[in-house]
Amino acid sequence: MKATIWHNPNCGTSRKTLAILEETPGVDLTVIEYLKNPYTRDKLVQLFRDAGVTPAQAIRKMGTDAEERGLPDMEDDAILNEMAANPAYVNRPFVETDKGVRFCRPQDVVREIL
Numbered sequence: 001m002k003a004t005i006w007h008n009p010n011c012g013t014s015r016k017t018l019a020i021l022e023e024t025p026g027v028d029l030t031v032i033e034y035l036k037n038p039y040t041r042d043k044l045v046q047l048f049r050d051a052g053v054t055p056a057q058a059i060r061k062m063g064t065d066a067e068e069r070g071l072p073d074m075e076d077d078a079i080l081n082e083m084a085a086n087p088a089y090v091n092r093p094f095v096e097t098d099k100g101v102r103f104c105r106p107q108d109v110v111r112e113i114l
Helices: 012-023 041-051 076-085 107-113
Strands: 002-007 028-033 094-097 100-103
Touching: 002 012, 012 028, 012 107, 041 076, 041 094, 041 100, 094 107, 100 107
Parallel strands: 002 028
Antiparallel strands: 002 094, 094 100
């Protein structure tokens, strides 16, 4: 099974999710460090849709100025534009497999798509 994780190595939940993926037999894993290789806006739209979350639900508030900049109060299109311009505003991790996409908070949610 192919799996892709949008990963931040500085995030404990992201590291724990990655460990689950690495320990699962038969997983062909792609790791995208999204701060180095940012999302496209279209990819964000697809991930959020497939994970069943809104852009507002996926905002990373801790460690960013998202709240000060008003992201939680913006319309979805504006949030997506901000996230595409600054991937630090996207909470993590997102994982995509043949079985779907999950916003893996907590990390064990990833098991639903393995």
